[in-house]
Amino acid sequence: MTSRRAEVQEDTHFRVLRLLHENPERSQRELAEAAGVSVGGVHYVLNALVGKGLVKLGNFSAAADKRRYAYILTPKGIARKAEITRRFLERKLREYEDMKAEIDALQGELASGAGAAPKRPD
Template sequence: MNQEEIELKILRSVDKVTSQRTIADEIGYSLGKVNYVLKNLIDKGLIKTQRFVNSENKIQYKYLLTPKGIKEKIEITEKFIAIKKAEYDELQEQIKEYHKKYDIKNRFI
């Protein structure tokens, strides 16, 4: 998975969760990797942090998308969808070629 896909996963999860550990568990990456990418997203101005006190009187951070972060999330998502559509179309063409090559009836297309 490339850096942009990891960033997208984090950008998608920050609205739902409040800790780096929870983000790491949700997207399946190490806490260190999530910390590194989050710092990068904060430096880019895509995410901002907000301190709050949780129910156990511990200070935690909430991660919030900035307007720039929302725009980036949309752009990366559109790019990701375009890539996946192109991959899908390519696979469909390969399947058609296999059907022709091996004289198989088109049951799945």
């Protein structure tokens, strides 16, 4: 079983890979905002993805500032994104089923009166 920290890290990698797949020319600031992490966190994730060979850097062709980069998924990155997407979806479906079961149980308690607050003696 994976740790919660590993799941959060994989979720962040998933979100960044997904965002880059949609638009490789997003800035780190835009990625951070869309992924819900800090700019420093996105920088760290991008360096890790580049280091693993999942993302490569390319020049952002339309930018006046040639220091801007495009973050392009490699074939290995596309395969990894598909693998992470599958695990992410499985985990979210399990969470959904658990939450639905808890909601159903609470609704049942309320319907039967078991979830009502105890009456205070006068």
